[in-house]
Amino acid sequence: MSRSEPSALPLLPDRDCGGCVECCRVIPLDLPELAKPTGELCAYCVEGAGCGVHAIRPQTCRTWFCLWxxxxxxxxWRPDRSGIVVRPDGLETGEITLYVVRRTDFLTSMEVFGVVAGWIAQDVDVALSVPGPVGTYPARAVVTDWLRPAVEAGDRDDFNRRVAASLDRLEQHDWQADGITARYAVHIA
Structure with a gap:
């Protein structure tokens, strides 16, 4: 699972990453000029500030954005605040993945319940994903049918129990190494 390049998704005006660097940590890269394992902060990234080689960053880094x-x-929902990276992978096929980097109070909020319920009502499949140890692929499962009874009943407590149970189970995953060795060769002029 390397960084995929979704078809030109238009970005919301006046919304930028700010100090969020979650994608620079959680997404694996295996490019000729830049390679980093899953879960390792890119060496070019400055925690809380962003890319140190922004002007000459690889094309993949220029085109991949979380759905926020x-x-x-x-x-x-900004990933560094919510603990959730809403991934664009699968968007064209009607699927949204909530990559739960860390569990926060926001995950159990009415807002998350309302947004996910809206997606399910629009026949968008919802997947949950969690990171494994550095250098391993995350675990992921489509949970639409599992969440649907709680959504249809409007039962946020049951929804939160089901999300927590799903995350607990995903965290027991048999982690698979991504096989990526860090390599930093972006040429700084």
């Missing part, structure tokens, strides 16, 4: 930059989600 693309769809109308509140600022609370």
């Amino acid at each position: 930059r693309v769809i109308e989600l509140s600022d609370d």
